[in-house]
Structures are given as structure tokens and as C-alpha cells.
Amino acid sequence: DAMVIQNPRYQVTQFGKPVTLSCSQTLNHNVMYWYQQKSSQAPKLLFHYYDKDFNNEADTPDNFQSRRPNTSFCFLDIRSPGLGDAAMYLCATSRPRGLGQSTDTQYFGPGTRLTVL
Amino acid sequence: AQSVTQPDIHITVSEGASLELRCNYSYGATPYLFWYVQSPGQGLQLLLKYFSGDTLVQGIKGFEAEFKRSQSSFNLRKPSVHWSDAAEYFCAVGARDNAGNMLTFGGGTRLMVKP
Numbered sequence: 001d002a003m004v005i006q007n008p009r010y011q012v013t014q015f016g017k018p019v020t021l022s023c024s025q026t027l028n029h030n031v032m033y034w035y036q037q038k039s040s041q042a043p044k045l046l047f048h049y050y051d052k053d054f055n056n057e058a059d060t061p062d063n064f065q066s067r068r069p070n071t072s073f074c075f076l077d078i079r080s081p082g083l084g085d086a087a088m089y090l091c092a093t094s095r096p097r098g099l100g101q102s103t104d105t106q107y108f109g110p111g112t113r114l115t116v117l
Numbered sequence: 118a119q120s121v122t123q124p125d126i127h128i129t130v131s132e133g134a135s136l137e138l139r140c141n142y143s144y145g146a147t148p149y150l151f152w153y154v155q156s157p158g159q160g161l162q163l164l165l166k167y168f169s170g171d172t173l174v175q176g177i178k179g180f181e182a183e184f185k186r187s188q189s190s191f192n193l194r195k196p197s198v199h200w201s202d203a204a205e206y207f208c209a210v211g212a213r214d215n216a217g218n219m220l221t222f223g224g225g226t227r228l229m230v231k232p
Contacts, residue, residue, distance in 0.1 A: 006160075041223035042207060043161070053159070081188070090160055104211075108160040115135060 003027070004109035006091050012115045013081050021076040021112045023091030032074040033106065034066060035090040043090055049074060050096075078114075086116045119144040119210045121223035129229040130198050138193040138226050140182075140208030149211035150191040151220070152182055156204045164206075167191065180200070203230045 005024045013019040023032065030051050044075035047056045049068045061087070065077040078085055092106040123187045130136055142148060149168055153161040165176025172184040182193045191208060208223040 004160075040225075040227075042224050045219050046217065088158075092161075104149075105163060105166055107163065108153070108158040111158075114159065 004091055004093055004107055006089075006109035006112050008009075008112060009043050009110060010113050010115070012117060013021070013078075014117050015082065016080045017092050019081055019114065021091075021114070023074045023076070023095045023109055024072050025091075025109075027093055027095075027107060028071065029093035029095045029107070030071065031094045031096060031104075032068060033094075034074070035045050035092065036085075037088040037090055037111070039087075041068075046076070069096040081114070081116045083116050086114055088113050119148060119212055121208050121210050123206075123208055123222055123223035123226050125226045126224070127227045127229065128229060131231045132200050133197050136193075136195045136198045136202070136228070138206050138228070140141060140191045140193065140223060141189055142191065142208075142210045143189065144212065146147075146212075149184075150179070150182070150184060151209040151211070152176065152193050153207045153209065154178075154204050155207065155225075156180075161207065164193070198228075198230055200230045200232065203228055212214050 007022045033048040034046045037043040046055050046060045047066055063079050067075045088111045090111045091109040094104040094106045096104050119168045122141045132231050151163040151166045152162050155161050164180050165174050167174050167184045175181050180195050182191055184191050209220045211220045
């Protein structure tokens with residue numbers, strides 16, 4: 001089945017130790033998103049890729065970076081995790097409905113729960 | 118900029134009872150509207166969506182939602198709730214005419230189901 005896969009499902013890291021979360025998709029969608037979701041809160045968009053074009057949200061900390069080496073894979077790098085970065089990280093994908101319309105149905109992966117010790 | 122309000126943070130219903138989760142949005146034009154469900158420790162699963170056409174949309178798991186432009190609402194309904202429906206529900210709006218806009222989520226409604 002076509003899907004969005006996130007690895008690992010659970011990640012434990014130490015304060016200040018870089019960590020990378022992985023997302024892959026078999027949907028062949030050209031837009032990939034990373035969201036941060038803290039407990040009992042709505043998902044918050046960090047950034048997204050439209051093909052190879054990176055779009056950062058204005059309030060995303062510099063500590064968060066992303067890479068998209070090809071259509072199928074996207075990575076979230078947290079350079080120096082702090083205690084406040086402990087959260088669920090969700091990856092999503094979509095295929096825009098037309099030129100200039102980036103909003104479309106987003107399909108989410110199962111998430112990676114990050115714990116910072 | 119668009120916004121979404123889910124007035125009910127928590128709702129408890131008895132199994133077999135009907136359910137309505139409220140969602141109000143703010144946007145100047147006709148939006149894309151979505152309902153997602155999230156079970157504990159899981160990602161978001163799409164329940165249903167409205168883009169255009171019939172304002173009553175059917176989704177998975179027996180859910181439906183009705184888009185009411187006059188009330189800026191997109192409430193989610195189910196005639197008979199099952200214990201497995203206990204989860205967090207998120208309403209979201211996407212802008213139709215701004216290439217740079219992403220989904221805006223409401224704060225979520227946590228549904229608990231009593232046996």
C-alpha cells in the first residue's frame with residue numbers, strides 16, 4: 001500500500017546531542033511537510049518542501065533543519081535538542097491540485113516521538 | 118490569515134449515542150476543510166474533506182460533516198459512536214488561493230466514549 005513511513009517511531013536523545021528523524025513516502029507526492037506536535041496541542045508546521053524548494057515557517061527555530069535528497073525521502077535534523085523540543089514529529093505529504101495551489105489533502109505518517117533527556 | 122476554532126476541548130458520549138463535534142473557521146473565501154482523527158501515539162488519519170460541491174460529505178468509519186457557509190462551520194457527526202472512536206479529532210482549513218498557505222488546525226477535541 002502507498003504510504004508515509006517514519007523512522008524511528010520512538011527516539012531518545014540527550015540534551016544537545018544532534019538527532020535526525022526520517023520520513024519516506026511511496027505516494028510520489030511532490031510536497032513533504034514536517035510538523036511538531038506537543039502534548040494535547042495541534043500540529044505546528046515547521047517547514048515544507050515543494051519539490052526541491054524549501055519553505056521555512058517564520059517562527060521555526062534555526063535549531064531545526066531539513067533535507068530532501070530525493071522525492072521519496074525527507075529528513076528532520078535537530079542540531080542541539082533542548083528539553084522543549086520533546087514532542088511528536090509528524091511528516092505529511094500532498095500533491096497540489098494545480099499550479100499555484102499548494103493546499104491539498106495531506107497524508108500523515110505515524111509520527112516519531114522524541115524524548116530529550 | 119485563516120483560523121479554526123474547535124470550541125469543545127473534551128466531549129464524553131455513551132457508546133451508541135450520536136456525536137457532533139463543532140468546528141468554526143475564519144477565512145475570506147471558500148476554504149478547503151478537513152477532519153482528521155488521531156489515536157494516542159499515532160499520526161493523523163484523514164476522516165473526510167470538503168473542496169466543493171455537495172455540502173454534506175461522507176467519510177470513513179461512518180462519519181459525515183456538513184459545510185455551512187452562512188455559519189462558517191464544518192461540524193463532524195456520527196449517528197452511533199463506537200468505543201473505538203475514542204481519540205483526538207482535529208478540524209483543519211486550507212486556503213484555496215494562496216500558494217504559500219498550509220493547513221491551519223484547530224486545537225482539537227478529545228472524545229471519550231463511555232461503555
